[in-house]
Amino acid sequence: METKNKLVRVFAGSEITVNLLQYELEKEGIPTNIVNEYDQSSLRGYSPGTPYSVDLFVLDTDAEKAEPIVQDFMKNNKM
Numbered sequence: 126m127e128t129k130n131k132l133v134r135v136f137a138g139s140e141i142t143v144n145l146l147q148y149e150l151e152k153e154g155i156p157t158n159i160v161n162e163y164d165q166s167s168l169r170g171y172s173p174g175t176p177y178s179v180d181l182f183v184l185d186t187d188a189e190k191a192e193p194i195v196q197d198f199m200k201n202n203k204m
Contacts, residue, residue: 132158132182135195138204143179146198150183155191158182 160180183191
């Protein structure tokens with residue numbers, strides 16, 4: 126039987142901030158996934174959120190490793 130990993134949201138913010146954090150996580154070997162519903166929905170002709178609402182996800186198996194990196198990032202950027 127195949128086990129599937131789940132995605133866990135570790136951060137939400139502006140696209141620029143999410144991209145910076147994504148770089149920090151991937152530098153440590155943690156793959157990420159960005160979901161920008163504003164961009165996706167505006168391509169479909171409607172807008173459910175704001176352009177500053179971008180989510181950053183990691184695999185559930187990497188969440189524990191990602192947590193201190195996210196916390197340090199938020200502390201260093203006064204969030």
